[in-house]
Amino acid sequence: MENFLEIRDLVVEYTQNRDTVHAVNSVSLSLGKGKTLGLVGETGAGKTTIAKSIMRILPDVGARIVSGEIWLDGENLLEKTEDEMYDIRGSKAAMIFQDPMTALNPLMTVGDQISEVLLLHNVKDKKEAMEKAGDMLEMVGIPRERYVEYPHQFSGGMKQRVVIAMALACDPELLLADEPTTALDVTIQAQVLDMIRKLRDKLNTSMILITHDLGVVAETCDSVAVIYAGQVVESGTKEDLFDHPAHPYTKGLFGSLPSMAVGEKRLHSIKGLPPDPTNLPTGCAFWPRCPYATDACKGDSAGGAPGISGREITPGHFVRCLKEV
Amino acid sequence: MGRYVIKRVLWMILILVAAAIVVFTLMYLVPGDPAELLLGVEASEEVLAAKRAELGTDRPYLIQLFDYLYHVFLKFDFGDSWRYRVNVMTELGQRLPRTLIIGGFGMILNVVVGTVLGIFAATHEGKWQDSLTMVIAMVFVSAPSFWVAWMAIILFAQTLMWVPPSGISTWTCYILPVICGSLGGIAINARQSRSAMLEVIRADYITTARAKGQREKVVVRRHMLPNAMMPIITGVGGGLAMVVAGSAVLEQVFSIPGIGQYMLSGVNQRDRPVVCGCVVFFAAFTSIAMLIMDLCYAFLDPRIKAQYSSGRKVK
Structure with missing residues (x-):
């Protein structure tokens, strides 16, 4: 296995009041050791579901990984037993959650919450774990005396730093950062991102960064995958995507960024709304919003869509579109 | 924390006094003469009067109320049962x-x-x-x-x-x-x-x-x-x-x-x-x-x- 993380044809569904939500539809991704992959897409596109599938922490009720393979360091995580997963979660792969306000247990001191993960994996002795948790707090810029304080005594930015300290406590080889800065204000965002980047480089961690923010992707990632309606519509290196976007959706995303140079009056947007995941359009999921859509994009009567399965336009740059660039 | 507990205990005393006043008043308003209930309708007026004096029910309402509150909250004495002549506190302790x-x-x-x-x-x-x-x-x-x-x-x-x-x-x-x-x-x-x-x-x-x-x-x-x-x-x-x-x-x-x-x-x-x-x-x-x-x-x-x-x- 050349890649550290390789996801193949992952399909995840949620069941809700007898409706099936097609959250992730045959997603394939790969990530090298020490590299960072950005997952970009609208809310509800399935980004968080992909990350939770890797950790296998999707909710028990309603969520189901239908098919696919997730290879981490040569092992298929989807074939592991729950007991084997306990040793991977938090230690080999760790996750930073989106909302720091709710990601911490309000009834436990922040220090104990960091020690908890240490005691589960690296450290046997309680004293040593407290010592190490104190080190982690200092690493993210929180004085170690605040070990005994509770989450309600921390600000949002500090809580997110605690969450980051918790995720990095056991030196994970894979870090899943699920919109780590969305809930923070802009100045704190820059600090937190900077810290994540430094820690990643120090520990040579591979990272998947989930975000809406293309600026963050440009600063942080090596490669990018654009997710739309549970599918990777375009993926490639950061340069491929930023300089030569091929899929109409990716182009639309970049087109939505206001340009400071031109002095525009109105913001551009992609027309329409993301499709209802319980009832995806046949063929290409994007055709109802796509300015270039043709009859071929709508799929055939059987619901299939010949040709819309992804093409490699330049080495390593994949796009799921019929249109020739 | 200590101050909070003290505050709560003080409130509790107030609540107990209020409860005592309400229930005493309700029981006072229950129709019927307690002495007559205890001795029966055939008892003579002198006997009944003696009973009332013994129970203290011949006094005005407010005097009875304050007397009761005084005994309960300052002497911790609920008085004796009218019927069985046993101290209420003793009986509660037993039960x-x-x-x-x-x-x-x-x-x-x-x-x-x-x-x-x-x-x-x-x-x-x-x-x-x-x-x-x-x-x-x-x-x-x-x-x-x-x-x-x-x-x-x-x-x-x-x-x-x-x-x-x-x-x-x-x-x-x-x-x-x-x-x-x-x-x-x-x-x-x-x-x-x-x-x-x-x-x-x-x-x-x-x-x-x-x-x-x-x-x-x-x-x-x-x-x-x-x-x-x-x-x-x-x-x-x-x-x-x-x-x-x-x-x-x-x-x-x-x-x-x-x-x-x-x-x-x-x-x-x-x-x-x-x-x-x-x-x-x-x-x-x-x-x-x-x-x-x-x-x-x-x-x-x-x-x-x-x-x-x-x-x-x-x-």
Whole structure:
């Protein structure tokens, strides 16, 4: 296995009041050791579901990984037993959650919450774990005396730093950062991102960064995958995507960024709304919003869509579109 | 924290005084002459007058009220029962252990069985284990305790003859009252803890705990349960208050000379010192139960504790 993380044809569904939500539809991704992959897409596109599938922490009720393979360091995580997963979660792969306000247990001191993960994996002795948790707090810029304080005594930015300290406590080889800065204000965002980047480089961690923010992707990632309606519509290196976007959706995303140079009056947007995941359009999921859509994009009567399965336009740059660039 | 407790205890005294005034006034307004009730209609006017003077009922209302409050709150004396001439305090002291045995063991059963059932149902949400538990709980929430008690007597005491049907002659007499007394509470607590657990089961910090590689059992015990405890404590606190105040029905069915039965007989016989004594005692017991409950909140939740110690207004 050349890649550290390789996801193949992952399909995840949620069941809700007898409706099936097609959250992730045959997603394939790969990530090298020490590299960072950005997952970009609208809310509800399935980004968080992909990350939770890797950790296998999707909710028990309603969520189901239908098919696919997730290879981490040569092992298929989807074939592991729950007991084997306990040793991977938090230690080999760790996750930073989106909302720091709710990601911490309000009834436990922040220090104990960091020690908890240490005691589960690296450290046997309680004293040593407290010592190490104190080190982690200092690493993210929180004085170690605040070990005994509770989450309600921390600000949002500090809580997110605690969450980051918790995720990095056991030196994970894979870090899943699920919109780590969305809930923070802009100045704190820059600090937190900077810290994540430094820690990643120090520990040579591979990272998947989930975000809406293309600026963050440009600063942080090596490669990018654009997710739309549970599918990777375009993926490639950061340069491929930023300089030569091929899929109409990716182009639309970049087109939505206001340009400071031109002095525009109105913001551009992609027309329409993301499709209802319980009832995806046949063929290409994007055709109802796509300015270039043709009859071929709508799929055939059987619901299939010949040709819309992804093409490699330049080495390593994949796009799921019929249109020739 | 200490200041908060002192404040609460002072409030409690006020509540007790108010309860005493209300119940004394109500009993005073009950029609009929207590002396006549005690001696019968044939008693002569002189005898009745002597009785009234003895009971103190010939004095004006306010004098009687202040006299009662003075004795209760400054001398801790509830007076003697009009009918039996026994001091109410002594009688309460004798009967309290019996009520507390039933209520106390009932509460233990309630907390342990009810909470465990609730957790069990919540962690099996949507499966048959959940539905079965909740259907059984619904049955016992709806069934009145006296009916359950009678059915239990018919089955276990009369038909199977495992335990005596009534009385307090041996410890086995307490088995049925304890179980019958706790079933309703268990059912309510099971439903309460199930919904409390379901509130937190999808919380983000539970996902965080799982993402750390924590074992599912530890996640339930260390992360879910403490966070689900608030509504459970509220329910249990209410149940604790009912231990004494709700004891009348069961004690009547099982003929147990406890506090509830004492108050019922007091009411039937218009025995003012007994009724007033019991009600003030119930009020005290309930207030203490509520105080313990609030202290449990603070003990469990650092946010509430911070509120108490900073002296901010508590809702």
